[in-house]
Amino acid sequence: MSSSKGISGWSSRIRLRFWQGFLLGLLLVAWYVLTSPTLLPPIYFAEPNQAAFFFGEPLKVAERLWRWFATGEIYEHLWVTLVETLLAFLIGTVFGVVVGLWLALAPAASAILDPYIKAVNAMPRVILAPIFFVWFGLDIASKVALGVTLVFFIVFFNVYQGVSEVSPVVLANARMLGATPRQLLRHVYVPSAMSWVFASLHNSVGLAFVGAVVGEYLGSARGVGYLIHQAEGFFDMNTVVAGILLLTAFALTLDWAVGIAEKRLMVWQPRSSEAERT
């Protein structure tokens, strides 16, 4: 992914954007033509309305999305999903950092706990959702708990890796400069581990989001996942597709925000373009 190649780079990027947009248009047209009950004679399905039943119709999906935002009823659900995602991300990260630092710096504890960590990590954690519903109820807390179990391990393994890969020379240098063990933790181990945590930010935010949506889908009264689940109950495919598109846009926005945060927090790390110059 190289950028800045003068004028030729510009025009080729516009051409790229054009073809990307063209593909999107093509997909939408194909979707419309193939699902519209009257436009084409039924190709595969016996009944003319059946294609629309299985795949939804683009105009109706758009109308549904528009109505959600026009009436404002969607904001409450989006807000709930966002809060669940952020809480799961924050709590999971804090736990991951603390436990990761502890185990990385206490080899005995890490050796004892190793098989347990492997077991819990290997377990498909989505299956814990029903247990969390019993423990925390159907409100936000159970979704946050599910997200935390997903985020924790990503962060934990990255912190563990980050601490064990601290450069021994940097460590020795800090000790020679007079750092106490506490100062080593704060000024060498934690920053080094955080660089690994930031590197996994996209992953962990994404998994927090998965936890929130899956939790809502499995049992709740609010959130975008709940909307999808409810529509499914009525075989309302248009609303299901509208919800999926909304979640996709939501995830892309989150990813974009993470990208900006990453750029600000990781200012000390060499980027490829800069490394080339020096």
Next chain:
Amino acid sequence: MIPALALENIDCTFASREDVSQRYTAVRGATLRIAEGEFVSVVGPTGCGKSTLLNVAAGLLRPSAGSVKVFGELLSGINSRAGYMFQAEALMPWRDTIENVIAGLEFRHVGREQAQARGRDWLRRVGLAGFEKRFPHQLSGGMRKRVALAQMLILNPQILLMDEPFSALDIQTRQLMENELLELWGADRKSVVFITHDLEEAISLSDRVVVLSAGPESHPIGDYAIDLPRPRDVAEIRLSPRFIEIHTRIWHAMKEEVLKGYEQQQRH
């Protein structure tokens, strides 16, 4: 007079990681004394345990036998009166230049403003004024060495331990750094232990050159006073007849050890 740093009969034996019964003795019976204000270089073939000896002096490594005395006091733990300049990159990559330079002051709880002022002053002294906000990866190799030098000197250590600090630099930058080191050192003559495998570098910088034998069981086999006048220019002094005379003498003694060391490496 009490030496600033005295390594007495140091042994360093390492157990092999794969097989504990396999032992490797890097240093055996090494004695090295550095007077106050003396600049001593330790030269020897690669892999002869030069760095091991320096780590012992720094308190980063406990010797298997022997003792380390700093101004007459027995050393235990980190040598707090010494500054260490490493061969590899030792700056904290997540700190910008000024934050790296004042790290030691921060560890000692010096006030932020005073630390910043002193840090800026040291950056100016090593020729990096205006580079305060750069991160290590944005600096050249030579600049990073200057930051490391300032980081060490800001704490005003009485003993400087330097482990081939300039070996990764190109020859011009290296001679520039050597001259700057001599200038900074000349201002308040600290005791220096300078490790190098480059005999010319050792002679042009030092008051005394100690030659180590090839490993294993490395120990000093020669001790040469360098009576070249100061102040010196490391590029020019290499051409003086006296320098060449000294160089010939030490090289004669070293050659055999270098060959031995080379053979050792071939065998491994």
